[in-house]
Amino acid sequence: MEFDSTKIYGIVGGLGADASAKLYLDIVNGTISQNNERYPAVLVWNIPIKKVDDEALMQEPRDDKNVVFNLLKDAVDRLSRAGANVIGIACNTIHFLIHKLPIYNNVSFLNIVDCTVEKIKNLNVSNVGLLATTSTIKSGIYSNPLSQHGINVILPNENDQRIVVEIIFKVLEKREDSRFKDEIKRIIKAMGVTTVILGCTELPLIFKQSDIEDVIVIDTIEVLRESMMNATG
């Protein structure tokens, strides 16, 4: 082998593709900016999910073993087979199914939700805003572990949550709009929080820390990238 194969990144991608490509490029750029002499070994697998299943997944945390779970298991199997040993999924929503995945030997599996919760705990806050799919919210993957640490999860009101989901769908379909940035900013301000989790990987594609003052923006793609780069293969 020409390179050190103890660190081969695997990205379970396609949920959606743009977020996955961003994580891939961020790992490449992060590696080069650390003055590595070599580009990183990265594998990306775009899950061939049906559009209707992807959309249903975001609305309701369905325990759909026959479709989504099998695609997820196939993804991790496939990445491991090709050598990946530090694996992450560039999507928050699907993490309600993660505890059902088998344990893979010799693979560090980085859970974007766990990594983000860990980061929030270290911020010493009592409230945190969450912008996410309805499925992520209903499943409690963020609110359960955060409440155990005495941190309240603040959600948008019902109408704003509908707008957040609409924006996520439109970003996925590449129907981006310059007004999305202002809408997201307005929704965060209405929540009255000083820290907010962009708990869906489509959101960092259109909204960044530099777009809002006086609120700490937690970009989950960036949290996952950092965790994967710090992990041991």
Add this chain to the structure above:
Amino acid sequence: MEFDSTKIYGIVGGLGADASAKLYLDIVNGTISQNNERYPAVLVWNIPIKKVDDEALMQEPRDDKNVVFNLLKDAVDRLSRAGANVIGIACNTIHFLIHKLPIYNNVSFLNIVDCTVEKIKNLNVSNVGLLATTSTIKSGIYSNPLSQHGINVILPNENDQRIVVEIIFKVLEKREDSRFKDEIKRIIKAMGVTTVILGCTELPLIFKQSDIEDVIVIDTIEVLRESMMNATG
């Protein structure tokens, strides 16, 4: 298997990463725009090449079996092992080594140079401009097959070729500059051609058909995408 595994795209990437991510996203978007109900199965492998080897590769077509060729063979092996059966490399330069790769059963290997030559032949032109790395030019991977079909390859003058290579290096290093577009346009106009091949996958990242009038721009990433999508797995 939840999906049709007879068409799993494999992208040998990292030469460079941005071009590879573009090809990946273009395949996803191309699939969705054909009204497919399912997102495509795509694997991307970012070759962990050393920066110095990558830079040397672009300057001189070195037959470096011990380093670059091994990484290339490993890439195709790895993608095949994970199931890819329609494989392409998002890079022109490295194609001087392609004829040395073993034949892979059950894999359609799409050669970006062959696909582009085929396209040029069908345009019924006698001259075509080529913007590429010095290595691509010296190796004759474009000029040899095109001259066999009576098509002259027109190159930039020595000074302009130096500028083209400088631009490619800077795009690879993300040191993009708004002046690159004007420089490329000037160089194409100076070549006096009506058709030009962007024969390095970094170039379509900064220059498009819409940036120039009266010249047909052949984007090799787009040619490879189309060929991969039309191929049978």
